[in-house]
Amino acid sequence: MAAPIKFGVGQSVLRKEDDALIRGKGRYTDDLAPQASLHALVVRSPHAHATFTLDATKARALPGVALILTADDISDLGGLPCLFNFEVDPFTGPPYPILAKGEVRHVGDAIAFVVAETADKARDAIEAIEISWMPLPAVTGVVNAVKQDAPQVWPSHPGNILFDVAIGDKKATDEVFAKAHAVAEISIVNPRVVASFMETRAAICEYDAKRDHLTLTVGSQGSHRLRDILCQNVLNIPVEKMRVICPDVGGGFGT
Known part of the structure; x- marks a missing residue:
């Protein structure tokens, strides 16, 4: 039997961030x-x-x-x-x-x-x-x-x-249901969700008047995309005019 690969399933993973966080030394x-x-x-x-x-x-x-x-x-x-x-x-x-x-x-x-x-x-x-x-x-x-x-x-x-999207072959689907011996129906309610992180949403923005430059510190999981959206879609300024810094984030969990 071949030895398991170094990063295969079941192998321990060295975690780099835990020590500071469990000691209360995180930087949010x-x-x-x-x-x-x-x-x-x-x-x-x-x-x-x-x-x-x-x-x-x-x-x-x-x-x-x-x-x-x-x-x-x-x-x-x-x-x-x-x-x-x-x-x-x-x-x-x-x-x-x-x-x-x-x-x-x-x-x-x-x-x-x-x-x-x-x-x-x-x-x-x-x-x-x-x-x-x-x-x-x-x-x-x-x-x-x-x-x-x-x-x-x-x-x-x-x-x-807002919009109505049809997926699949409607004609073929209707034909299958028409020939079925029995049809079971179920109504599934998918509730709306809000992406609420453990960390209260906060942002710190610093403006350097000499450079005409913004530095935004925020608990986010995507600094580059956030910068591009803010600059190109909201503030209407070149992306070079803003830097986004993401320190520790208080729990995102796939939001």
């Missing part, structure tokens, strides 16, 4: 925060679907508040791109703005970005922002969303259907 995003950092929080919608008006005048005047951005302030930036490769021609996904303007379409939709000297001062500013919500009809679950009289999320996509 929050461990790298510079002392002089400003802190940013996002104002998000509590409604699944609503129109709204927003006035941040009083919040901007609070002590310690450095910046409050709304949709009108970032009209020169791109939206959040959908970069999956669907076999649909053409793929016409609706826009997904960084900050919603006038209407939100899901709970947690971002409407304002608040920057202050401390996280507590940012929270105070959020509470001072005057927001008037006008809730709209909404449904929960895909089955309800595609019903005939369901409230529409995007006017450009009637029936709340």
Whole structure:
């Protein structure tokens, strides 16, 4: 019998990262925060679907508040791109703005970005922002969303259907079922999931004015792709203007 290969199944693998992690010496995003950092929080919608008006005048005047951005302030930036490769021609996904303007379409939709000297001062500013919500009809679950009289999320996509993909030979499949002695049917619900890491999602961005260069430290599993998406699709700047650093990540597990 031949000896097992060096890296075959069942062979021990030398792990390089465990020693520091089990001793509490891991370096996560929050461990790298510079002392002089400003802190940013996002104002998000509590409604699944609503129109709204927003006035941040009083919040901007609070002590310690450095910046409050709304949709009108970032009209020169791109939206959040959908970069999956669907076999649909053409793929016409609706826009997904960084900050919603006038209407939100899901709970947690971002409407304002608040920057202050401390996280507590940012929270105070959020509470001072005057927001008037006008809730709209909404449904929960895909089955309800595609019903005939369901409230529409995007006017450009009637029936709340973005795309419909058929896989396989429909004619041949129908013929097989037509000749079958018995047919069993089952309804399988695939729940929506959220990729929630053990580490709270955080990001630290440092701007070098002399070089006109950004350094982003973030708990991510793909630094190059993240840099390219941010630069090319959102910020509209050359990729050479940003470096993304990924320290230890608090648990991704295939998200």
